[in-house]
Amino acid sequence: MKKLGIFLITAGIAVMLFAAVNFIREKRIGSEEDVKQQNLPFPWFPSVGGVLIAMGIIAMVTTRKGTKV
Numbered sequence: 001m002k003k004l005g006i007f008l009i010t011a012g013i014a015v016m017l018f019a020a021v022n023f024i025r026e027k028r029i030g031s032e033e034d035v036k037q038q039n040l041p042f043p044w045f046p047s048v049g050g051v052l053i054a055m056g057i058i059a060m061v062t063t064r065k066g067t068k069v
Helices: 002-029 032-037 044-061
Strands: none
Touching (some): 002 044
């Protein structure tokens, strides 16, 4: 479980970094007036990254101490 938790946390951080890079890139391209007028969709990438990180933390915390993996 600990390896799974580490993998989920790493994947969540990678997804969050990808979302941050895309956000910064879009912010540089468009002006604030254009962004305010657009109907923005739900931010899926940051949400998925946060869920992956949370699941990884839960997987690492709930690891049984008596078992060998």
